Amino acid sequence: MNKSHSFTFITRSAPYGSNRPNLCLDTALAASVFEQQVNYIFMEDGVYQLLKNQDAGSINSKTLGNILETLNLYGVENIYICADAMEERNLSADDLVISAKLISNDEFKTILLDSNTVFNL
Amino acid sequence: MKFSIVVYAAPYSSEAASTAYNFVRTLLDEGHEIYRLFFFSDGVHNANSLVATPQDETNLQHGWDKLIRNHELDSVVCVTSAIKRGIVNQQEADRHGLVAASITDSSEISGLGQLIDAALNSDRVVNFG
Amino acid sequence: MNILHTVSQSPKSRLLESCLNIVSDGDAILFIEDGVYYCKREDLLEQVTNTVKCFGLKEDLIARGLQIKGESTVENASYRKFVELCVNYDKVISWF
Numbered sequence: 399m400n401k402s403h404s405f406t407f408i409t410r411s412a413p414y415g416s417n418r419p420n421l422c423l424d425t426a427l428a429a430s431v432f433e434q435q436v437n438y439i440f441m442e443d444g445v446y447q448l449l450k451n452q453d454a455g456s457i458n459s460k461t462l463g464n465i466l467e468t469l470n471l472y473g474v475e476n477i478y479i480c481a482d483a484m485e486e487r488n489l490s491a492d493d494l495v496i497s498a499k500l501i502s503n504d505e506f507k508t509i510l511l512d513s514n515t516v517f518n519l
Numbered sequence: 520m521k522f523s524i525v526v527y528a529a530p531y532s533s534e535a536a537s538t539a540y541n542f543v544r545t546l547l548d549e550g551h552e553i554y555r556l557f558f559f560s561d562g563v564h565n566a567n568s569l570v571a572t573p574q575d576e577t578n579l580q581h582g583w584d585k586l587i588r589n590h591e592l593d594s595v596v597c598v599t600s601a602i603k604r605g606i607v608n609q610q611e612a613d614r615h616g617l618v619a620a621s622i623t624d625s626s627e628i629s630g631l632g633q634l635i636d637a638a639l640n641s642d643r644v645v646n647f648g
Numbered sequence: 649m650n651i652l653h654t655v656s657q658s659p660k661s662r663l664l665e666s667c668l669n670i671v672s673d674g675d676a677i678l679f680i681e682d683g684v685y686y687c688k689r690e691d692l693l694e695q696v697t698n699t700v701k702c703f704g705l706k707e708d709l710i711a712r713g714l715q716i717k718g719e720s721t722v723e724n725a726s727y728r729k730f731v732e733l734c735v736n737y738d739k740v741i742s743w744f
Contacts, residue, residue, distance in 0.1 A: 428635050441666075506669070507670050510670060510741070518743060535744065541707070643739065646740075
């Protein structure tokens, strides 16, 4: 088994409207259990998953923001946010539950280039 | 080359599951190896045996079942996706007090670790959703 | 180390535009399912640089009554070609 496999997860959907953010997260957590390199990239509407003050109890769901706040504790160390996505949505770092590296599309491309497997949800 | 395939979509509601099926058939025809099929999210419905379709329509679940058997493919449905969608084997049916098992015998129920293992052991992972 | 991108929704999804943000020179794009409607939208395909090859899945085109004409920037691809592309590119990213 190749121990230096690099996984990249692109999460580009808003929370709650579909299960895609959860599928992406669950798969990334499974990859981190295998002690592989895991990159987690919030793109487009995916950045909405990181908004502060979410309380999904109101729609009988688990609050995704709270779970993502602890992402690094589960071995997902390389967390990135697309700078374009933040700008297009008028969001700033203060609006989010975590601080993560903002990346340009060129940096994004480099990460993809160095990845072995990419999940895009 | 060694491939693993991930299917996120249920049959009939969208074309994706059917595309995945055609792709897998072509892969095998071309002499490639399938390390694993992984049915995730609504994709678990592809492994439902309790289905009947009108005679003039394709029964995709039967198609998968036949393909998996004929080529002795490793086929896994994600446990967390499957149980809440009623795709269960006898053991899970008994455990949860459900009236019947529903999964095709050719697929087994397992965790997401099987998807990561598939990625680690395949040359390519192709997703259909 | 190039990537094959599959795009499987119609142009209203703007999936091609999303995908193009992170497509590199030498990558390829294969339109499948409702994504094949992109094959008839030369106005949108203009955004794709000529270092990126575009393909449309033949079976999906035929099903929808679409044909790729000679002067198009998109090439027909059968399922066999789909498989071949997966082999020839280093990884596959699916846009759905």
